[in-house]
Amino acid sequence: MSISRNKYQLASVVISVVISNPAWSDEVVLIGNVAPTTGSIAHLGKDQENGALMAVEEINSKGLVIQGKKVLLRLDSQDxxxxxxxxxxxxxxxxxxxxxxxxxxxxxxxxxxxSKIYSDAHIVQISPSATNPTYTQQGFKTTYRVVATDAQQGPALAKYAATTLKLKTVAIVDDATAYGQGLAREFENAAQSLGLKIVSRDATNDKAIDFRAILTKIKGENPDAIMFGGMDATGGAFAKQARQLGMHARVLAGDGVCTEALSELAGPATDNVICSSPGISLGKMSGGAEFAAKYQKRFGIPVVSYAPYSYDAVNVVVKAMKSADSTNPEKILAAMQGTDYKGVTGPIAFDPRGDLLHGVVSIFNYKNGKKTLLDEIRM
Incomplete structure (x- = not known):
């Protein structure tokens, strides 16, 4: 496929801890990083990029030797x-x-x-944040992820709503993306099996800013909660407008909404949000406090969400590189199934599809705008 210079013109930057003097290395190796670093969820994409960059910089500073050669990693970052x-x-x-x-x-x-393009090229793809089950269910041998899936996250959120919050009725809204629809579907299936009544099912889009028409309809249905499948840029406005309409229903959401940035987007309405994240909280991660301090020192901002996962993803790739004793993409790919790595986010090993063997889903709320851990559900 040719890359045309049109309105979809690509933005990229190759980042390395050593930019102008790679003389100490025998080989320069590129690791790609792709995230939305422009647009409404750019703060999440930049967080992912920062985590990957931090891992590359640390590995380079320690020195990496493959097949007796000194290897310099460079992060080829794309938006x-x-x-x-x-x-x-x-x-x-x-x-x-x-x-x-x-x-x-x-x-x-x-x-x-x-994923099909990487599969055709026999290059491993490891996502720090893609949760839709379809990603690893396509039959490709190249797809991996270091977070739990929506098939785990949706039921965990539904179970918490039914058994802990004792909710009886829920309205569901999604943003019509693969993520939002997938999470909402998994939540709906689990909620119904737990006896929750779904009073309505609506869709918006990931560029929407005005939800008052949908919310006014839902207000008339008077559910105990509204489950929103989407990202924080839309989820924040959704929760804020629900509060402005005088709605008392809880807003339930997944990891796309469950960020440290939500309080800035939703204001006091965050206090009505219960959300899930497909992993353990940063404060509970092994080395999480140390990671947060290093990240703050390096970038001057706190972790937003996915940085620890992209950090671990780079280290998993490098561990496979070491196990294969090769920088050949196909040999790295072949070594991935044998992964047994203790990362910042926890132990990482994969099933034959490339999903984590041991998924954890965390449940949070917000108190005075601060994200607070409520529960951990091991899947």
């Missing part, structure tokens, strides 16, 4: 703007640039269409 069409263009671009592995993409809606 797909959360757009599936740009994602496939970016994927082909990275294949053409001979990256040895991909960290990304940042969303399910971009990870899934890009």
């Amino acid at each position: 797909d703007a959360g757009d599936p069409r740009i994602a496939t263009q970016v994927a082909q671009k990275l294949v053409d640039e001979h990256v040895v592995a991909i960290v990304g993409h940042g969303t399910s809606g971009t990870s899934i269409p890009a």
Whole structure:
């Protein structure tokens, strides 16, 4: 596929801890990173990129030797703007640039269409944040992820709503993306099996800013809660407008909404949000406090969400590289199934599809705008 210079023009940057003097190395190896670093969820994409960059910088500073050669890693970072069409263009671009592995993409809606391109090229793709089950159910041997799936996250959130919050009725709204629809579907199936009544099912889109028509309809249905499948940029406005309409229903959401940035987007309405995340909380991670401190020192901002997962994703790729004693993409891919790595986010090992063997889903609420852990559910 050729890359045209049109409105979907690609943005990229190759990042390395050593930019102008790679003389100490015998080989320079590119690891691709793809995330939405522009657009409404750019804060999440930049967080992913920062985590991957931190891992590359640390590995380079320690020195990496493969087949007796000194290897310098460089992060080939691409912006797909959360757009599936740009994602496939970016994927082909990275294949053409001979990256040895991909960290990304940042969303399910971009990870899934890009995955066939990486599969055709026999390049491992390890996502730090794509949760839609379809991503690893396509029969590709190249797809991996370091987070739990929506098939785990949706039921965990539904179970918490039914058994802990004792809710009886729920309205469901999704943003019509692969992520939002997938999470909402998994939640709905689990909720119904637990005896929750679904009073309505509506869809918006991931660019929407005004939800008052949908919310006014739902207000008339008077549910105990509204489950919103989407990202924080839309979920924040959704929760805020529900509060402005005087609605008392809880807002339930997944990891796309469950970020540290939500309080800035929703204001006091965050206090009515219960959300899930497909992993353990940063404060509970082994080395989480140390990671947070290093991240703050390096970038001058706190972790938003996915940085620890992209950090671990890079380290998993490098561990496979060491196990294969090769920088050949196909040999790295062959070593991935044997992964047994203790990362910042926890123990990482994969089933034959590339999903984590031991998934954990965390449940949070917000108190005075601060994200607070309520429960951990091991799947």
